[in-house]
Amino acid sequence: MSAICQLENASKIYGSGPTEVRALDSVSVSIEPGEFTVFSGPSGSGKSTLLNLIGLLDEASSGQVFLQGHDVSHLSQRKLASLRAQQIGFIFQSFNLVPVLTALENVTLALQLAGLGGNHKEQATKVLQDVGLGEFLHRRPNQLSGGQQQRVAVARALVKKPALVIADEPTANLDTKSGDNVLDLMHDLNESLGATFLFSTHDPRVMARAKRIVKLRDGRIEADERPNGGV
Amino acid sequence: MWLVRLGALNLLRSPKRVALSLISVVAGVSVFILGDGFANGLTENVIRAEIDTVGAHVTLTPLEYDSDAFTRPIEDAFTLTEATTVALDDQTESWTRRILFSPEGIVRSDGIRLRGVAYDPATDEAVFPRDTWVVQGELPTPENGGVLLAIKAATLLGVEAGDWLTLRTRTVDGALNALQVPVSGVLSAGNPIMDINTVMIPWPLAEDLVQHHDRTTHLHARLGNRWNADSFAEQLAVTQPDAKPETWEQATEELVQLMEMRRTLFRIMSFALLAMAATGIANTILMAAYERVREVGTLRAMGMTRRQVTGLFLIEGAFLGIVGGLLGAAIGGFATYYWSINGIDLAPLMAESGDVNNGIAFSTMLYMYFSPPTIAVGVAIGAFVATIASVYPARAASSLSPADAVRA
Numbered sequence: 001m002s003a004i005c006q007l008e009n010a011s012k013i014y015g016s017g018p019t020e021v022r023a024l025d026s027v028s029v030s031i032e033p034g035e036f037t038v039f040s041g042p043s044g045s046g047k048s049t050l051l052n053l054i055g056l057l058d059e060a061s062s063g064q065v066f067l068q069g070h071d072v073s074h075l076s077q078r079k080l081a082s083l084r085a086q087q088i089g090f091i092f093q094s095f096n097l098v099p100v101l102t103a104l105e106n107v108t109l110a111l112q113l114a115g116l117g118g119n120h121k122e123q124a125t126k127v128l129q130d131v132g133l134g135e136f137l138h139r140r141p142n143q144l145s146g147g148q149q150q151r152v153a154v155a156r157a158l159v160k161k162p163a164l165v166i167a168d169e170p171t172a173n174l175d176t177k178s179g180d181n182v183l184d185l186m187h188d189l190n191e192s193l194g195a196t197f198l199f200s201t202h203d204p205r206v207m208a209r210a211k212r213i214v215k216l217r218d219g220r221i222e223a224d225e226r227p228n229g230g231v
Numbered sequence: 232m233w234l235v236r237l238g239a240l241n242l243l244r245s246p247k248r249v250a251l252s253l254i255s256v257v258a259g260v261s262v263f264i265l266g267d268g269f270a271n272g273l274t275e276n277v278i279r280a281e282i283d284t285v286g287a288h289v290t291l292t293p294l295e296y297d298s299d300a301f302t303r304p305i306e307d308a309f310t311l312t313e314a315t316t317v318a319l320d321d322q323t324e325s326w327t328r329r330i331l332f333s334p335e336g337i338v339r340s341d342g343i344r345l346r347g348v349a350y351d352p353a354t355d356e357a358v359f360p361r362d363t364w365v366v367q368g369e370l371p372t373p374e375n376g377g378v379l380l381a382i383k384a385a386t387l388l389g390v391e392a393g394d395w396l397t398l399r400t401r402t403v404d405g406a407l408n409a410l411q412v413p414v415s416g417v418l419s420a421g422n423p424i425m426d427i428n429t430v431m432i433p434w435p436l437a438e439d440l441v442q443h444h445d446r447t448t449h450l451h452a453r454l455g456n457r458w459n460a461d462s463f464a465e466q467l468a469v470t471q472p473d474a475k476p477e478t479w480e481q482a483t484e485e486l487v488q489l490m491e492m493r494r495t496l497f498r499i500m501s502f503a504l505l506a507m508a509a510t511g512i513a514n515t516i517l518m519a520a521y522e523r524v525r526e527v528g529t530l531r532a533m534g535m536t537r538r539q540v541t542g543l544f545l546i547e548g549a550f551l552g553i554v555g556g557l558l559g560a561a562i563g564g565f566a567t568y569y570w571s572i573n574g575i576d577l578a579p580l581m582a583e584s585g586d587v588n589n590g591i592a593f594s595t596m597l598y599m600y601f602s603p604p605t606i607a608v609g610v611a612i613g614a615f616v617a618t619i620a621s622v623y624p625a626r627a628a629s630s631l632s633p634a635d636a637v638r639a
Contacts, residue, residue, distance in 0.1 A: 055532065057531075057632075057633045057634040057637065058632070058633075077536070077537060078536055078537075078538075081531070081534050081535065081536045081537075082534065082536075083534075084531075084532060084534045085533060085534020086534070088532075090532045090533065090637075092637065094525070096525060096528075096637070098237070098526060098529075098530075099244070100237070100240040100241055100243065100244060101237070101240070109237075110533055112233045113530075113533050114534060168638075
């Protein structure tokens with residue numbers, strides 16, 4: 001099976017000379033379709049940097065990044081933005097919904113940015129119904145609970161049917177019950193739709209559901225495990 | 232379209248801050264519109280007063296005529312040629328002749344220098360309308376044999392309608408002459424040049440005083456269209472070689488330039504206000520950009536391009552400008568329209584300034600000039616200034632690294 005995303009000897013260096021920080025040090029990793037992968041590690045281990053590179057939010061200082069077989073290491077900002085819009089969904093720790101838009105509008109926005117065809121409103125409504133928010137379409141983020149907001153974020157990430165979904169500490173700002181619900185939702189979507197999820201987290205509940213756990217330390221991959229029957 | 236909507240919605244996040252930014256845009260645009268309406272109204276006022284009171288559309292005066300308000304020489308008074316009379320009858324709406332001279336008005340031992348206007352009662356009113364005239368007493372007639380005296384002069388001389396006044400002057404041929412005449416009426420014309428020291432003397436009575444023998448120092452013509460004044464003046468220069476024509480545009484040229492200076496002053500004021508507005512808007516948008524760093528990062532992560540982020544903040548600035556411009560236009564436009572209909576009474580202001588008018592004709596009722604194109608320009612300027620002011624904050628927002636911004 002061809003990798004959705006692949007990093008080859010990717011390094012990310014901040015600063016130079018005595019202030020140089022090697023956030024990521026010659027990391028090679030390949031993400032296959034349908035994975036439910038967790039990147040874990042202590043603070044400063046390079047999890048976020050790695051996700052930034054995979055999510056095309058940042059460029060590697062050296063090495064190569066491939067998305068669906070294409071080298072995207074040296075693409076223009078415009079092309080990277082276009083790839084992000086169409087191929088990658090993001091879920092953030094603080095939900096990061098646009099506060100002036102309703103749940104439906106937040107999800108629709110992802111379709112508009114992706115420039116995809118079809119009836120955006122219908123597509124967004126269906127995904128929101130799928131994540132259990134059919135009754136909250138017209139509520140603004142401040143009228144939703146944290147768990148509901150994160151569900152909107154999940155819907156926003158998935159509505160464009162991206163190649164992969166990157167979730168950065170998605171349960172960190174949720175209570176246990178809401179966190180479990182959101183994780184169950186993502187797990188179900190992974191199982192039912194085959195959506196590829198990449199997580200950065202310390203949360204043991206996420207790791208318990210992971211098919212693959214990549215442990216990072218000091219910018220390097222320390223271990224790459226497949227605890228739940230991942231292939 | 233969604234970007235425009237998002238920009239508009241973003242403005243609703245901090246209504247108080249937006250309202251504060253709007254105030255200066257509103258002030259700048261309304262001052263621009265009011266200032267332009269005032270300056271245009273003032274210019275039109277001066278032009279109309281010149282046309283309706285002093286010179287009509289074309290004036291013929293003797294060659295080498297010194298138009299100094301205090302001398303008013305009459306020795307070069309001219310007689311209309313046949314060709315001039317034909318041209319006037321054929322091509323004007325109305326025409327009349329006047330002699331302007333400087334008699335001394337004497338009552339008992341008090342005397343003041345007056346602006347004497349010998350006028351033809353049969354034709355004068357058709358050229359110089361009297362809509363604003365208020366006469367205490369009555370107009371001069373052959374029966375009452377009187378003159379009309381400006382209210383200020385009447386006050387200074389302690390004269391009322393029915394009292395007698397001695398006028399002393401030189402005749403057209405240079406001899407000293409004096410005449411005692413009744414003041415049939417006291418005139419308030421709503422125009423300082425008429426109201427301060429003018430004495431209106433009917434043509435037959437003026438014959439006794441200045442002995443003009445149908446010669447004139449001022450011939451005034453009113454045309455159907457004031458913009459034809461130049462060509463008609465050129466024609467009169469040919470038919471009346473001993474006189475020189477002057478159009479209303481030439482007569483008001485210096486005054487209009489003065490009015491233009493006022494307009495410039497208003498524009499400087501409005502642009503200063505708009506510059507303040509620009510600073511406020513730049514600050515508002517910059518604060519919005521820094522407050523929404525994470526949101527900008529999220530939008531960039533979702534695929535929004537730098538250009539779209541720039542566009543989003545420019546749209547927010549433009550909306551501020553458009554809303555401020557529209558409010559400013561509404562306020563400035565309404566006030567200008569109101570004063571274009573009802574006018575502003577400058578009489579109290581004139582009273583305070585001591586009646587110094589230096590021979591300038593203008594109406595004490597100032598009607599502003601209501602101009603829809605100026606209002607449209609005002610709105611456009613407001614939007615333009617606000618959009619330009621948003622360029623820097625918009626670029627600052629779009630240059631944020633999405634990786635950093637998304638976790639800010």
